[in-house]
Amino acid sequence: MDIEKVNSMDLGEFVDVFGNVTERCPLIAAAVWSQRPLSDLEDLEKHFFAFIDALPQSGQEGILRCHPYLAGSELQRGTLTAESQREQSGAGLWSLGADERLRLAELNAQYRARFGFPFVLAARFSNRTAARRLLCPSAQELRTALGEVKKIGSLRLADLLRADPAKL
């Protein structure tokens, strides 16, 4: 897909294609649509990230809270978004042993109790660093977690833009 194709999309098409670049927050894609015409694909990504950065802290936490648990019950039940399902499965989280799944569930619960949002990780980079991140100060961890949201968004955008537009 090239930038002319992206710039030519009407609102419905744009949100259908880019609505889950930020997990379960189509509001962000719907806001970015205002910024067309975009100069290039980096410009597209830049507008997603600028929107996230401009939100008040409660909104940034809201974004994080729209993310699912890693290796959580939604993965087991198959109710994740298609993107999360692919990412978590691809990172091997589908095939964890029972012990490892239990350990990750405990870390997830501790993390959320401490920070008030779920542990977010660009699972395709997959080093499971919940234990280390649990020790960070809250303000630093909010920045780290939003950085992961952006990595996830970059990878999802790259997938979408590589895709054959005829198949979208």
Place this chain on the structure above:
Amino acid sequence: MDIEKVNSMDLGEFVDVFGNVTERCPLIAAAVWSQRPLSDLEDLEKHFFAFIDALPQSGQEGILRCHPYLAGSELQRGTLTAESQREQSGAGLWSLGADERLRLAELNAQYRARFGFPFVLAARFSNRTAARRLLCPSAQELRTALGEVKKIGSLRLADLLRADPAKL
């Protein structure tokens, strides 16, 4: 449901219950969750509205763009959210004659072309004023449309809070 019940909800429960107070924007409920403990039910509503008001204009337009067309193809196909389905059906939009549906589709299209977001109306108050609102200046119409988002949110909150929590 009383405010103690609301304040006792964990994040998942809160977003399950209040996630669609603003149509297809669970990010907002997830952000409001940070504000607990809430002093009363008006305080809950106030935080939804304050979040909307604090967004940059692109984000406010993003909220509007997450709303479906009135009497549009999603109503026909049954793919609206449960809340929108109830509201649009209750306002008689399900049983429009073909002429009236066509006229409304034309107004919807003109409106979206002019303002860049769909025509949003608290359908339960149901006076179909698309034609009049088409004539407004853009800045005024953005305020009017966000006012409708808030009316919709108020009615949805009232429904939720009246509901028996055991049935939620």
